[in-house]
Amino acid sequence: MAITVVVIAVTRNLFSVIVLSGVYSFLMATVLVALDAVDVAMTEAAVGAGVSTVLLLGALHLCKSQEAKPTHKPWLPLVVSVSTGALLVYGALELPDFGDPEAPIHKNVVPRYLENEVEVPNVVTAVLASFRGYDTLGETTVVFTAGVGVIALLRRRKKNPEKKRDET
Amino acid sequence: MKDDLVLRVVGRLMIPAILLFALYVQFHGDFGPGGGFQAGVIIAAGIIFYALIYGVTATRQLVPDWVIETMVASGVLIYAGVGLAGLLLGGHYLDYSVLSHDPVHGQHRGIFWVEVGVATTVCGVMLKIFYMFTSRGNSEG
Numbered sequence: 001m002a003i004t005v006v007v008i009a010v011t012r013n014l015f016s017v018i019v020l021s022g023v024y025s026f027l028m029a030t031v032l033v034a035l036d037a038v039d040v041a042m043t044e045a046a047v048g049a050g051v052s053t054v055l056l057l058g059a060l061h062l063c064k065s066q067e068a069k070p071t072h073k074p075w076l077p078l079v080v081s082v083s084t085g086a087l088l089v090y091g092a093l094e095l096p097d098f099g100d101p102e103a104p105i106h107k108n109v110v111p112r113y114l115e116n117e118v119e120v121p122n123v124v125t126a127v128l129a130s131f132r133g134y135d136t137l138g139e140t141t142v143v144f145t146a147g148v149g150v151i152a153l154l155r156r157r158k159k160n161p162e163k164k165r166d167e168t
Numbered sequence: 169m170k171d172d173l174v175l176r177v178v179g180r181l182m183i184p185a186i187l188l189f190a191l192y193v194q195f196h197g198d199f200g201p202g203g204g205f206q207a208g209v210i211i212a213a214g215i216i217f218y219a220l221i222y223g224v225t226a227t228r229q230l231v232p233d234w235v236i237e238t239m240v241a242s243g244v245l246i247y248a249g250v251g252l253a254g255l256l257l258g259g260h261y262l263d264y265s266v267l268s269h270d271p272v273h274g275q276h277r278g279i280f281w282v283e284v285g286v287a288t289t290v291c292g293v294m295l296k297i298f299y300m301f302t303s304r305g306n307s308e309g
Contacts, residue, residue: 039206046206050209051216054298058298125203130279136286137248137251140244144241150300151237151296154300
């Protein structure tokens, strides 16, 4: 995965960048399966590697296939991202170990989720749809809004040339 | 890519399997991994695969725009409707326990319809975005 990221950052050909980000998504999905998060892995494989790769290729069809040469030196963004990363790693050092049953996150609501009073065998589905139904309703609305936004933006562009033609 | 025999045959074999797997993920989401979001994305991916092989025009005839736009809106409405149904039957908003005589059955029923709503919206939005991008490419290039 680290190799893929470095190659993505270095490569200037956008087509290979898109294919490599699909590869990265598949590797990420594998990592998620290894972490026992099968639901997230499935989403990552389908959205990250499948749909978004196709959408990016469609976007690539509309623009040049070579990335433009950067107009300024990369030092300031590099310093910002490295320091942010260092800060996050420093913060993560204090987190409890992975899979530690004594971690605070497992002490509050998780026991009630795992008691599973709705008797749905997949706890992820139970939490998503029942215990946190409002959150999921909000997420669905966000997806809906995104779709409506895309429709509104791209439709207007298509109609504009016709209007101009009518005016002239 | 319409004339590529290998792609056509593989596509014909794969697409029903993809759609069937999506339905399995949708309806088996209570018991195994999966759920509405994943199922919606997998259905959309299957249809996009069809569009890559047979062309967007053929896909637009198969799944017209108005179907997709209806899907985008109706998914959210199904979800919100489940909430309202709970309200009408005397519970809280999005309280599934009142949807059936047995609270556990009610929960199952509520989760089922909610997942259907999520899948419909997600699938519709993915396909709509895909159509929008590809049609822009055709009209300008």
